[in-house]
Amino acid sequence: MKAQPKKIKLRIKVGDEVTVIAGDSKGKTGTVLSVDAVKNRAIVKDVNLVTKHIKPTAATANAAAQQGDIVKKEASIHISNLALIDPKSGKATRVGRKLDEKGKLQRFSKKTGDIIK
Incomplete structure (x- = not known):
């Protein structure tokens, strides 16, 4: 199998x-x-x-x-x-994941640090 x-x-x-x-x-x-x-x-x-x-x-x-x-x-x-x-800068970025206040994983831009929707 x-x-x-x-x-x-x-x-x-x-x-x-x-x-x-x-x-x-x-x-x-x-x-x-x-x-x-x-x-x-x-x-x-x-x-x-x-x-x-x-x-x-x-x-x-x-x-x-x-x-x-x-x-x-x-x-x-x-x-x-x-x-x-990256929506803010318009350039390519790497993606990280971190926990928000509610304990849910959120994606964020490594270039600007902003949350990605």
Whole structure:
């Protein structure tokens, strides 16, 4: 029986504004659309675009799928290649976690020390 990979707590969440710090899309920024915590990967809007070929089908109502098409879509990118953009300074920052007054973990920017919503 194969062991399940461990899901770890990530410092990047859906809706965060991030910049790519390594790879082919280095320097691009975008919003996180989805996060896969098991594979440590995220999909970022308009970053790491790949070309997908859609096969023609006869039984669908969608006109593009009926003819077949070539579509650009976002591919996943590893979390280690992303850096969160600090809302205050607009630059890339590292993320820390600390307890607030209620005992709940909050994310904060290591650059400015502000809480990240």
